[in-house]
Amino acid sequence: MDMIPSRPPPAGQRGVQAWLRRNLFSGWVNTAVSLVVGYLVVVSTINLTRWVVTGASWEPVWTNLKLLAIYRYPMELAWRPVIAVGVFLMLTGLSAALGRRAGKGKIIGGLYAWLTGLVVVLTVIAWLAWPSVREAWTAATFMAAGGYLAGWFVPKLVRAQAWLWSAGLPVVLVLVYGLGGEGPWATVRTLEWGGFMLTIVIAVFGITVSFPLGIALALGRRSSLPAIKYFSIGFIELIRGAPLITWLFIASLMVPLLLDTSPDSIPALARALVAVTLFSAVYMAENVRGGLQSVPNGQREAARALGLSGWQTTRLIVLPQALRAVIPVLVGQAIGLFKDTSLVFIVGLHDFFEIGRRIIPSQPESLLYPGGVLLELSLFMAAVYWFFSYRMSIASRQLEKELGVGER
């Protein structure tokens, strides 16, 4: 008995024509919508492209890229933050390669490839236009490649991975802050920091420090000890009640009073970091609390039945499951924090946003442009923030898929 081979679907249900009919022209209304919206999209895309290419004046952005990147950081020391980027990429490459060897780590691999691509583009631009950081960007590219190759060819490094990451942080710090004295390792005080570098510093510090703090607050909120529980609830609700910008403002007013020192003795960066970290920590706590609540009570009871202590149960059984459930949410929060760093202008810091908003438009050269330079600058800033946030949100979605959150 012969099986009749299955036939392809009729011509009307496949191919470009069928797709078009199904998705764009499936009825009178749909056709009308497609035509009108399509016309508007085409016209606005053409106009926008024409404006971006010929109408807009991008010179204020191009000539001020140094300000936007590092603000007043000395130009002769600009190689140091670049090398810090290289160190970070080296470690990321190492982890990506080790992960790939182990058959996982697709997400970190994707991030690594994306960031390395960015660094390569910057290196090419540096060779074309920025002679002072040419070597530094080249070195960063090589460091990124070196990290990956090391991880790929020396699989034993997997054991040293955590140590290398922990060592990387102080190295980056030394590179950015300096060691003191004169010459290539001179200290660059935080007053001189600014631009995108400062944005990254605040975001990374805020996320890293608020993570343990947030877990502690979340555990505190679920504690059976009333004093700790109500303190945590009160703290979380108080900080969550008011927006970040008010906490930044309050920090700039109150930190000198609370420590009873003159306002000048505490750098603005420290005040901003206090506010950003505490603010991020309470939101982190609420997210982690959601994860803690998702862990079934049976897990805890089983752990206790096995003889684990209360602390061991939390550390080995409950927290790992809780954090796994909320990692995508935490990445979302990290994106939020990255965007929110733009509010530090309120304490007088010159982050990426503040430089585009106030420093560049008030330059004498910028005043010559009719109508100001803020349109181009705000679009450039939006594009940069978007570029990083969007990549992180893709990573968050991949994580969600990989961890299978909500699919059990």
Place this chain on the structure above:
Amino acid sequence: MKQASGTPERIPFWRNVKTLGLLAQVIFTLVVLTAIVILWNNVASALARSSLPADFSWLTSRAGLPIGERPIPYTPDDPYWRALLIGFLNTLKIALVGVILASILGVLVGLARLSNNWLLRQIGTWYVEILRNTPLSVQIIFWFTAAIATLPPTISAPIRLPGGILFSNRGLAFPAIYPGFGFTAWLPWLLGAIILFAVILVMRRRQIRASERPGLAWPYALAGMLVVAASGYLVASQQATIPSTVAVDFVTERGRGVTFTDTNGNGERDRGESAYGHVPVTVTVPEAAIEARSSNLVEQRQVKPSVIRFPVIEEGEYDTFDIRILGESDRERFSIHWIDAPVSGVVFEDRNNDGVWQEGEELDAQGEGFQGVRTVLTVTGFQRDLVSDRDGAVRIPNFDPVGTQAENVEEIEDAGRSGAGGFGPSNLFGANAASDDEPSDAPTLDTVVDIRPSGALVWSPPSVPVSNYTGGFRFTASYLALLLALVIYTATFIAEITRAGIMAVPKGQTEAAKALGLSGRQTFSLVIFPQAVRIILPPMISQYLNLTKNSSLAPLAAYAEIFAISAVVANQTGASVPVTILIIVSYLIISWFFSVVLNIVNARMAIVER
């Protein structure tokens, strides 16, 4: 066996969980208290040293803060607490409108993302992906400084939208309806209408229930209410008279006046005589002039050379007008090309002598010491109907008396001949000026301000006296920019919530509805949406709270909400601690309000289980 029922092994206190827990709490409390005491002492000594105010007594002293955006009457002479109250009201004003608009836009985008039209789906997706991943601060800056600030200026060139709406870089102004002189007479009728509505509604419902037939109660109630309200409106408007105490104090030279309650009847506004708002007036100026110099303007990111602008005077507001270039030599050299006579034009030098303006014939006003070309607009029979603002303000363009424009003696003699370079339907005016009084007598401006009668309500369209709006209802540029940014940003989150909520309704529901023969629209509105709302509302409310909190980015758009005003007050008074407390308390009240609403919604939305 015996031991088990006897004395159990006593747990030593250092291993007793209860004791340890208590101990931990005591230690924790002590640490927290110590920290608080240390910090408190620090604050106290720092305050004592710097002698900054630590109490709230400054709240009643004069603020001296000018605030442009005020939902309740306010002057800089008012105390601080009133300034802060205005900030709080402004927060509510932007949050309320923002929440409504963001919900509409967000639900639309969410539905677009579920549409079966591929193009709409893509637009929805990219709207969310692009705008959600861009900081709100950047979006505010974009709307405020890059979009709205580059719109045409109010003076002479507002964009006219249908319905009398004006749009410019000063914001948006709509016509509005305000209570008129007959409003108090109308109030009892309104009250009666509302009572009638309730009565008819209840009676009709009872009737429907008794008849056991389907029927709607509200159309009858609404009809009854409208009949009473309308007849009351007619009666009240018929009877409305201009109150004898209302007067106008008009300063002709400045083109502004105040409508007020003239208690002592002397026609001048004395101390203690309060403003009488929303009074319809007609301002008549028999003959007047305005001077303007040509200058280079930046408009929509382009330099427009040698433009002259006069305040907006619309057709029908004047009998005749005439525009001349002042100065003999200038008049011979230059002419005016009208873009919108008699309001704006370009001064040009006719280099190819063809009598018309061509690109490039404008004057380059960059030259050293070049003040532009002086031009003067003279109008006769100017008459404008206005409605005074809430604080009684009436404004018309700053007219000058005719004849004060001449820069020298020749100019005055010259005024008689006029003609050359003149423009308009009539050149009569020049002749009038020449036959005027002796030059020694300073000419004066005769302005007549009449109060018009009004009914129960008064229709107040916006107008532009000089460079800002008057009358109507205004959204300032700051408000508009902040509102746009907040709405567009929050809508991305609401769109995602809507999409997730609708997708969370099981597919079986759609199929069951289809099987029952419901149409696509019925399926959505009767089956899917009611179930989706249950899922959508709680996260939606937390987005509303986010929008309200995000309105604290107002300083970026120079909008005076609670945080922006608090920041200024903290700088002015130095009262860091009290202001900090006030900021936190205001936002806690807002957060608390939203959590109450959320709890009510959750209770209502909970599936009633049997």
